[in-house]
Amino acid sequence: MNNDRSHFDRSPGVEQNESAANILSYTAGLVLAILLTIASFIVAQTNLLWGPGVAVGLIVLAFAQIGVHLVFFLHLGSGPDHTNNILALAFGLLIVFLVIAGSCWIIANLNANMMFTHPAG
């Protein structure tokens, strides 16, 4: 990078200076992601986890894998040069959470209130 400013801002997906470390970072990310994927399939198809806990386990594994992707593939860090990227990501995740959790909450309420087999009155 030939501009002083690039020291202070960094965009997602842009690797840092040492290229040997970058290949290592991608490879570490690939290995971790494959392990987490295999763990997800094992949890889904065996009785390793207590039945009702399987969904929670799968969600935790999915979030772990998304974290691996963000750090090792998109090279998002926690340093000051990543503040803008992380803030944008945090806002995006807030909207995603509101849309998904809000929809599930509202429709679950709707279903609970509408699906009487014997309507009252």
Next chain:
Amino acid sequence: MGGPPPTRIVVAYGFWIFILSDIVMFSALFATYAVLSGNTAGGPTGHELFNLRNVFIETMCLLVSSYTCGLGALSAERHQQGRFLIFAALTFGLGAAFLAIEISEFAGLVSQGPSSRSAFLSAYFTLVGMHGTHVAIGLIWLIYLVAQVAVKGLRPAVLRRLLCFSLFWHALDIVWIGVMTLVYLMGVQ
């Protein structure tokens, strides 16, 4: 800290915002699927339809293609055009394999009954089909970029486009983790 940031930073940041908006769009489809996944209207359920072996192969194709895409972007940064073309070809091949498996899976499902059989199936085809459409667009974009590299070489403007493509490709893999977990792994429970 004076002066505007380099174009590369601005372009990648803008594209990052686009990717986040794309993920917000996907979140609406995820919410739709989560809400409707139980409404099978007496039709087939996910447990009867989904083949986890195919899903595992699809996941691995996409994951390894994300890896080769990263290595390709790295080679491009270092102006190793030959290595870049090899990794781009691998990325394309793995992405095309993913898409081929998905299309054959869709064809199998449609042959068993109309895709509008139940709200569950409509939501399934919309969510997974939207992800597949993104992969198909990514593959066309990759061909276009390889042609640009071949004609123009690895000049800064082409490198910025490659950076945007690799962000897009990694983001598709992140969306796939959600599809794999919510639709397939939780669908067969």
